[in-house]
Amino acid sequence: MFYSQWTAVRTIRLIKIIVVLGFLVFGLIACTEQRTRKDGIVIADSSSYEASLYRQNCAICHGKEAYGKEVDGKPVPSLRFGDAKKRSREEIYNQIKHGKLPMPSFEGQLTEKEINRMVDFIMYDLQAREKEDSKVSQK
Ligand code: HEC
Structure with a gap:
């Protein structure tokens, strides 16, 4: 018991x-x-317009998931971590619009609106920055 x-x-x-x-x-x-x-979104899982622009225009060099890649023996940087995360909104915008060898300029290929959407995509979807960051970098 x-x-x-x-x-x-x-x-x-x-x-x-x-x-x-x-x-x-x-x-x-x-x-x-x-x-x-x-850590940011999985590009392959995203059906957003920006993700498809990324797949069409950027993945060939920056890699399918933007972790960087080697092209013709030369490293292409990640867009999620490292230096890319230290760039301001303007710097990312200029990089896409005007390019910087060996990265081509996307002016003419992407519209102004598309370039801006890609900047947001990199900052918020890939790098998962706090929204306040953009206000700081926009000055
Ligand atoms: C032909 C290959 C190529 C393509 C296509 C390309 N890039 Fe790049 N990208 C590069 C290389 C190489 C660098 C590094 C340039 C340097 O050394 O300054 C770079 C740098 C960058 C940077 C700066 C990263 C940093 O570390 O500061 C951003 C942002 C960027 N690319 C975004 C894009 C976007 C968005 C697209 C598509 C619209 C794109 N790139 C397409 C090759 C490419």
């Missing part, structure tokens, strides 16, 4: 521990997902 009551108490305690652990694991998964979102 005493023994079975004790077992019941232990079982309840065990269930409580399992529930708490479950919440912990759930929370951890939620955090990891948030971190992935902070």
Whole structure:
């Protein structure tokens, strides 16, 4: 009698521990997902207009997911991390519009509106910058 009551108490305690652990694991998964979102979108999964512009015009050099690539033995930088993330809105805009060898100019190929949308795409979708950043860099 005493023994079975004790077992019941232990079982309840065990269930409580399992529930708490479950919440912990759930929370951890939620955090990891948030971190992935902070890393930017998956271009291949996106059906946005900018993603398709990226696939058509930029992926050949910057790589399918914009992590950079080697073209003819020369490195093409990532658009998600590194120097690209330090660029201001104007610098990214000018890079796309006027190019910088060996990157071609996209003036004439992309409209003004498309270039601006690509700047936003790089800053917010790929680099997941805080929206305030753009205000700072816009001065
Ligand atoms: C022919 C290959 C090529 C294509 C196509 C190309 N790029 Fe580039 N891009 C480069 C290279 C090479 C660099 C590095 C230039 C340098 O060394 O300054 C670069 C640099 C950049 C940078 C600056 C990155 C940094 O680290 O500061 C941005 C932003 C950029 N490209 C965006 C784009 C976008 C957007 C497209 C498509 C509309 C595009 N590029 C298409 C080759 C290319």
